[in-house]
Amino acid sequence: MATPVLNKTSGSTSAAQTTTLGKSLNMGLRAAMEADPRVIVMGEDVGKLGGVFRITDGLQKDFGEHRVLDTPLAESGIIGTAVGLAIRGFRPVCEIQFDGFVFPGFDQIVSQVAKLHYRSQGKVKLPMVIRIPFGGGIGAVEHHSESPEAYFAHTAGLRVVACSNAVDAYWMIQQAIQCDDPVLFFEPKRRYYEKGQLDPDATPYPLFSSRVLRKGDAATLVTYGPMVKTCLDAAGAAAEEGRSLEVIDLRVLSPMDLAPVFESVRRTGRLIVVSEAPRETSLSSEVAARVQEECFYSLEAPVLRVTGYDTPYPPSKLEEEFLPDLDRVLHAVDRSLAW
């Protein structure tokens, strides 16, 4: 019944190699830069240092300093100049060093990045990617563990995606760079070292599609980014108790692709949305709102949410309590099944 389909991609898996999520991103960026000379990488410390997480490691050495730019220290500057470079015909990939530091660039993202294609009625394209390592669980100080995706999901004109595993990371970053729309690319920093089997010859899964990672019939878990592993672990634990949970990785956070979720909930009748972000007016709210409308007669229990609390991200000694974990997920599953 419970078939893990994670990391399965259509096509041969012959040449599969073991990699980590972080390394996959590095390989994906490299492949994109080799494929298209207009692709440039820019951000703080992305050059010599290779980024604080080493995601751009070696790129400046191999592609030179005018394709990998160590920029001045200002996020509005990074985004704002990337917009100009994109207008000029480049395909900039901006790195925001940590989730909490995207806000100085928020105005350029909301006012220009999200709107320029619409304002010009398609005459100006903005093929740019903004990479944001996000989420907690790494014992960091303030502003280094936030989940700001809802701000962007609510912003019309942006495409927002989040990768959750090494295989998706490799393909999704390349697909995002190839996309002619601006893409906010969220990377689950606590999962940078998670391993996966990557087959560079496989056919990638479409970028803007949610994906069922594990089939099940008792209840559906919908999640994204760092919580995908948590949910898969929870589903594994539940399976041992004879409960089969379906796990769906949203992958695209805006505009959302909820068809697979509706289809799933019509079968299971129960939905738990799992996300690290605070709950109020969040992605989990949107999923619940859409599902209760689309699947009104199928729901045997209300859509439940397992999320971060409506607090600032706490000092790291408290993050274990703040972050949803396997137990909190299963606790919600119990509540849903007991409804």
Place this chain on the structure above:
Amino acid sequence: MATPVLNKTSGSTSAAQTTTLGKSLNMGLRAAMEADPRVIVMGEDVGKLGGVFRITDGLQKDFGEHRVLDTPLAESGIIGTAVGLAIRGFRPVCEIQFDGFVFPGFDQIVSQVAKLHYRSQGKVKLPMVIRIPFGGGIGAVEHHSESPEAYFAHTAGLRVVACSNAVDAYWMIQQAIQCDDPVLFFEPKRRYYEKGQLDPDATPYPLFSSRVLRKGDAATLVTYGPMVKTCLDAAGAAAEEGRSLEVIDLRVLSPMDLAPVFESVRRTGRLIVVSEAPRETSLSSEVAARVQEECFYSLEAPVLRVTGYDTPYPPSKLEEEFLPDLDRVLHAVDRSLAW
């Protein structure tokens, strides 16, 4: 059955006078400045000009240039220096000229305004108000008709309120200024000229409470800000067809006060959430998510949403189609009742 209770405040209504929403705000600001010398007003053009909507009209003349500051043209500067003034013990009231111009100040709001009280574990209070005229319907150019409230509602540590009528405007602005927490104060600019009967001697309704403005039993309309009038008009029209709709003004957008909504939905079994903002990951999502969980067995139809579309705010010739109106609200009521 359908009792309009709008503008009723407990206490005598003897001294009631006719005023407009905009004028009420001006009177409220004046009263707050007279009551407390630490209250200062700051923003672009708030002095001699009295603000582009004249909400601060006459205040600089009467309170002087160091209590009403025409600031340099930069929103991060306005918010960031207001934080410092609040730390020093002032109670700054910042005006953001238009909704679309709050974003340069977004970083200071999210990183400092929302967090300082928590970071200092209460040792530093930030009694500041950020006034934002919001919403469309005035035939304006780009960036002058947006509804950014969801960004702030999702931000823990902020209090977000929206006034919808002349009476609330007078009281809520004073209550927001008296509050020791930072308050984002949204003003429905298209309603600045709506009249109301104000009784300065009346006892104000609590700031952080949602409010039933019209009783009804067929279905519940939940809304806030500029859409309150639209919903009241819709309820009036429905009444003529013998349908009594309950209308609830959220007033506080975060942290939300949904108890009156739950109570109402348990009676009516049907809920329509009405808001100008784009739908995806918005306040309307949160209300729907909470209600479907709290009132699962009471709902006779899914929570429906009547909102702006998931597009940038359109050129003004299209705003009539973009903005929810009486007909779209009643259309949703029909759909709900037909479920």
Place this chain on the structure above:
Amino acid sequence: MSSPEQWTHPEPGDAPAATAATPTAEQVIAGLRATSEGGAELVQLLTPEGERVENAEFDRYVADVTAEDLRGLYRDMVLVRRADRECNALQRQGQLGIWVPLLGQEAAQIGAGRALKPQDMAFPSYREHGVAWTRGVRPEDLLGIFRGTDNGSWDPLATRFHLYTIVIGNQVLNAAGYAMGQRFEGRVGNTGGDPDANEATMVFFGDGATSQGDVHEGFVWASVYDAPLVFFCQNNQWAISEPTERQTRLPLYQRARGYGFPGVRVDGNDVLATLAVSRWALDECRHGNGPVLIEAYTYRMDAHTTTDDPTRYRLSDELEAWKLKDPIERVRVNLIRHEHADQDFFDSIQADSDRLAAELREFCVNMPDPPPERMFSKIYAEPSPQLDAQRDELLEYLAGFSGGAH
């Protein structure tokens, strides 16, 4: 005013700073006199009285300007002003929702715009109707913004004139990035061969905008990356109701000193001086010596927009004083004095501008409203089923909709 040192020591005193930073009527007038007299720092080639004054540094940049060229610049300014006045009238008559007048800033915008070569790029703010004109963007193409039918209907790439930007300062960073791109593509500092291989970018913003973080970051990026970018600041003395003293202690052109690139103040009501200084600055950029800051000292002779009421915050004497420095009048006087233009010329321009205004009005009143589905078009470059669904939902609703009768 030329050395910051003279500025760094305001007298101690109990008066709160807020007052210290408020200009009195006297200060405003004083500031005015300072400029009308010009002074070493103000580059001026044509006096308000229309006399050509020599300038060792900048004369050579307009040495090739013939009488015909000068008549051309005059014509530009007259037509642009006429279009501006017509749009103002159209707004008053309810044909436009709002209008942003350029009255008084014709010389600054025509001088800068005519200095641009076809391969150069321009990033306007929202008042650059004169620059638009020089880029071949017709006044008609601006109307949609103000009538509410679109956000600008010209092609920013074909005209090399970016869309208007309303969020103060944003375009300065976008322009810096674009100019970096010109440099990265090797379009800067090419010696020999085709001189037109070299490109530059010019970005327009106001005195108030200089306070925005984005403008500063644009200065930082452009200077660190040696971007071929001319920062063209039109100091029209006012940011809506706030005088320049609210934004800075020093003349704005001096802001460049802190970043290590040149800053020049030019008489923005002198089209010849603005042309010269702009040509110089663009050349510097094309040769790899960018960026450069130009402060065009001018005056907003009308309201901030048609919804603004300047009588609430500024003295009418101020406007009167600036009328004496009108950017168009001084060229007219100069052309006549040197007999470079006869009555026929002025008559023909009169006729041209009448025609322009009539066509503009004709076009405006006949502009069709966009169809509802336009709201959903071109939000994304790639397909978006979600938006298509919302569009269909709306169209279906509107179709099934029997005229609002519920």
Place this chain on the structure above:
Amino acid sequence: MSSPEQWTHPEPGDAPAATAATPTAEQVIAGLRATSEGGAELVQLLTPEGERVENAEFDRYVADVTAEDLRGLYRDMVLVRRADRECNALQRQGQLGIWVPLLGQEAAQIGAGRALKPQDMAFPSYREHGVAWTRGVRPEDLLGIFRGTDNGSWDPLATRFHLYTIVIGNQVLNAAGYAMGQRFEGRVGNTGGDPDANEATMVFFGDGATSQGDVHEGFVWASVYDAPLVFFCQNNQWAISEPTERQTRLPLYQRARGYGFPGVRVDGNDVLATLAVSRWALDECRHGNGPVLIEAYTYRMDAHTTTDDPTRYRLSDELEAWKLKDPIERVRVNLIRHEHADQDFFDSIQADSDRLAAELREFCVNMPDPPPERMFSKIYAEPSPQLDAQRDELLEYLAGFSGGAH
């Protein structure tokens, strides 16, 4: 380097700007020599060799500094460095999640901090452990931030030392607002009476921070409102892996020229010079002549943080060269040369720092974890039933929770 003009004309060339902005090892070394030699612009009172050099402008600001005072400054620096090294070790041993070393910046921070009067306010960045020390904030109070138990446990109002700010640049605007408040309250420019009626504010930020819009806006606000604010920029040559050349063409102290207030570059490894320049700047502010910019030219001798690996981006020669300019050593040599300190003195300080380190370690390893409910405490000043409900939900969940067995 003192005049921008020398900087505004990089040679034309095909090389993309990005390279032009990259420092070679040679450039880095050259830059170094420029400083070790000092130069007119660098205010220095104590040479790296510990010799007291005269300075007509600034000597008077330290004329009252006795041998005992100098010993005190030496003691401050030694203890602060010792605490820094101990915390670094505690991080290595897993007692702290991360540490941000101040190694090499002791003189800049002690000199600035000791210039502050009790009534003055300070806004730190995240590396100002030395300034914290001078404000009476114990090293123990900093630990929670790095251990993950809180965000700083001191009282910012009582100590007049704001919480650390991690978002680069934010605190500069907050400090500008605070200083405006001092001015609005009439705490500036008071002559006669109680001199301590006058107040000033000092804000700390790095070389990289100067690129942020917030720092620019802080410059604009402080200058327009004549705020009593000293901008104290510690130029430690690096913003993580990026050298200062990535942020600016000019020495950073010259940034002030564009705003109309004074900027001074001081040897940040010279505690006496930093004290003198800081006292001067604070006095200027207290008398109403603010703001003032100070660039303390120093060096980050350790990694950016304990998670950083500097070998990836900078040369070890650079560190070696700076070791010769160690801020503590030059004071030690000076004290000995003038026989202002004997062995007992140095022994006692050794003993003090051993005790400090031991107490710090003892405190650190015994720090209790915060209880779960702390997550919900003090988010709002006024009651929040919504958060109380979430707190109770969590506590109930944890209570009913039999050790993870499902």
